[in-house]
Amino acid sequence: MIGVLINNHEKNIAAEFFELFKTPWELFDKNHAYDVLIVTTDNFSAANARLIVLYGSGLNAFDEAAGIKIKSCSPGNFLSIEDTSLPVYGRLSEITGQGHPFLQIKNSIASAGLKIADSDKSVIRIGYDLFQEVAHLLGTGQPPENALIPALDLHISILRNLILNAGIPVIEIPPVPAGYNFIVCLTHDIDFIRIRDHKFDHTMWGFLYRATVGSLLDVVKSKRNLKELYQNWKAVFMLPLIYLGICRDFWFKFDRYMELEEKVDARSTFFIIPFKNRMGKKLTGKDAYLRAAKYDVTDIQDMVKKLVHKGFEVGVHGIDAWHNTTSARAEKARIADVSNKKNIGIRMHWLCFDKDTFHTLEEAGFSFDTTFGYNDAVGYRAGTSQIFKPIGVNNIFELPLNIQDTALFNPKHMSLTKNEAWQLCQNLIERISRNGGVLTILWHDRSLSPERLYEDYYIKLLNELKNKQVWFATATDACTWFKNRRDAKFENVKQDGDVIHIKVSNDKNDTLPSMKLRIYHPNTDKQTIKYTDLPWKSEISFSI
Numbered sequence: 256m257i258g259v260l261i262n263n264h265e266k267n268i269a270a271e272f273f274e275l276f277k278t279p280w281e282l283f284d285k286n287h288a289y290d291v292l293i294v295t296t297d298n299f300s301a302a303n304a305r306l307i308v309l310y311g312s313g314l315n316a317f318d319e320a321a322g323i324k325i326k327s328c329s330p331g332n333f334l335s336i337e338d339t340s341l342p343v344y345g346r347l348s349e350i351t352g353q354g355h356p357f358l359q360i361k362n363s364i365a366s367a368g369l370k371i372a373d374s375d376k377s378v379i380r381i382g383y384d385l386f387q388e389v390a391h392l393l394g395t396g397q398p399p400e401n402a403l404i405p406a407l408d409l410h411i412s413i414l415r416n417l418i419l420n421a422g423i424p425v426i427e428i429p430p431v432p433a434g435y436n437f438i439v440c441l442t443h444d445i446d447f448i449r450i451r452d453h454k455f456d457h458t459m460w461g462f463l464y465r466a467t468v469g470s471l472l473d474v475v476k477s478k479r480n481l482k483e484l485y486q487n488w489k490a491v492f493m494l495p496l497i498y499l500g501i502c503r504d505f506w507f508k509f510d511r512y513m514e515l516e517e518k519v520d521a522r523s524t525f526f527i528i529p530f531k532n533r534m535g536k537k538l539t540g541k542d543a544y545l546r547a548a549k550y551d552v553t554d555i556q557d558m559v560k561k562l563v564h565k566g567f568e569v570g571v572h573g574i575d576a577w578h579n580t581t582s583a584r585a586e587k588a589r590i591a592d593v594s595n596k597k598n599i600g601i602r603m604h605w606l607c608f609d610k611d612t613f614h615t616l617e618e619a620g621f622s623f624d625t626t627f628g629y630n631d632a633v634g635y636r637a638g639t640s641q642i643f644k645p646i647g648v649n650n651i652f653e654l655p656l657n658i659q660d661t662a663l664f665n666p667k668h669m670s671l672t673k674n675e676a677w678q679l680c681q682n683l684i685e686r687i688s689r690n691g692g693v694l695t696i697l698w699h700d701r702s703l704s705p706e707r708l709y710e711d712y713y714i715k716l717l718n719e720l721k722n723k724q725v726w727f728a729t730a731t732d733a734c735t736w737f738k739n740r741r742d743a744k745f746e747n748v749k750q751d752g753d754v755i756h757i758k759v760s761n762d763k764n765d766t767l768p769s770m771k772l773r774i775y776h777p778n779t780d781k782q783t784i785k786y787t788d789l790p791w792k793s794e795i796s797f798s799i
């Protein structure tokens with residue numbers, strides 16, 4: 256059992272941290288004995304634990320008594336962790352004193368950690384403020400240049416390793432459903448439905464340029480093959496026939512998405528514009544008018560009903576919901592009315608977002624948001640791909656967005672070739688298979704069509720993920736699975752010699768994949784992490 260002795264203002268953040276690092280813990284009670292004590296306050300002299308982990312960038316009473324020296328680093332530092340780097344967004348200090356230094360500061364010989372061991376207990380001093388880091392990651396998030404670093408998962412892994420290295424086992428409910436390697440949410444932002452809606456406007460001229468000259472230049476740059484060039488030029492010649500209603504509109508792809516996803520037994524979530532011709536109120540700049548969509552949910556009511564009927568999900572593609580509660584309620588009601596669903600989630604058009612957005616969406620009654628991601632990068636904005644509750648809100652989940660098609664391929668964003676994009680996605684998939692959580696993918700409605708032609712890539716991605724044995728879940732199902740995990744409680748954690756008794760309770764009653772209990776074994780050789788997964792049972796005893 257972990258005891259947590261922290262400042263009052265950190266309690267909400269610690270509670271969220273231990274939903275992500277789902278292991279038995281409680282706020283420090285001086286009458287209880289602990290295996291591990293995590294401390295951020297100045298006074299822990301009465302504490303009784305085998306391992307004390309003391310986080311903080313400032314000098315405290317323990318440092319003064321133990322002769323530890325603290326030196327503040329300049330902002331923007333990284334720690335070297337195994338084969339990667341961990342950015343520290345708040346204050347970071349070098350820690351020196353009697354003991355074994357660890358957590359090396361990148362490009363420096365100094366360390367931000369010190370292990371001080373005596374015969375029956377160890378104290379570990381770490382020179383940053385863990386819960387401030389967590390609050391920053393879940394609130395503001397990481398800049399795009401650090402997108403590939405699972406910073407929050409690394410904070411969990413550092414703490415877990417310290418406990419295991421001290422010879423103490425760790426019991427967790429991992430963010431991985433039983434029988435799967437991780438969860439995948441496929442999502443589609445529906446910004447356009449038909450090219451027919453765009454006659455002689457910016458969208459049509461843009462399409463014509465990119466499909467003709469742009470595609471030719473892409474062939475020259477080896478970003479496209481000749482078959483794709485032919486497809487795009489053919490689409491341009493067909494355009495008058497589409498405007499005349501003679502040929503099928505090649506941008507209308509709902510049925511094709513359903514067909515492709517049903518083949519891998521997946522059901523995706525479609526985010527639909529609630530009101531057409533609205534650019535939104537808070538955006539300025541000369542391009543802001545381009546945000547207005549030419550369609551809204553009332554134009555595709557039958558398709559929305561068909562999607563819901565076939566087990567796919569619809570949510571709001573928000574216009575003004577991110578900054579105004581009245582607008583947020585109205586946008587939610589529009590989609591709820593047509594879909595006949597009560598649980599409605601949202602992703603903001605253009606990923607608009609500010610510090611009050613979570614509160615605004617919660618007030619409007621959304622069940623989840625999935626805006627927290629990047630327009631120009633791929634990876635972990637929150638430093639984790641677990642679904643979380645933003646600090647200070649109670650009733651809304653955030654499903655972080657990881658991969659967006661236009662971020663990968665758009666010349667204004669990363670402008671990658673198919674091979675480069677594949678390497679990047681593989682890299683992220685590998686990290687998520689290691690840490691668990693949800694890989695959330697955004698493929699836009701018209702991305703299967705000319706001139707983008709990202710269909711082959713999407714099919715390849717679906718097959719790759721299918722082979723990785725993932726659970727393809729709708730956004731709501733993934734959130735419900737994480738809610739069940741949050742609702743699971745550890746009770747009666749008792750150690751009796753080398754046997755641990757534990758009762759885990761959860762009164763979930765649904766058809767989602769079950770959870771599992773993971774026992775990490777104490778790390779005797781301090782090299783390899785070993786664990787055993789046990790099937791979910793309400794009461795379990797096991798020996799170490």
Ligand SMILES: [Zn+2]
Binds near residue numbers: 444
């Ligand atoms: Zn959009």
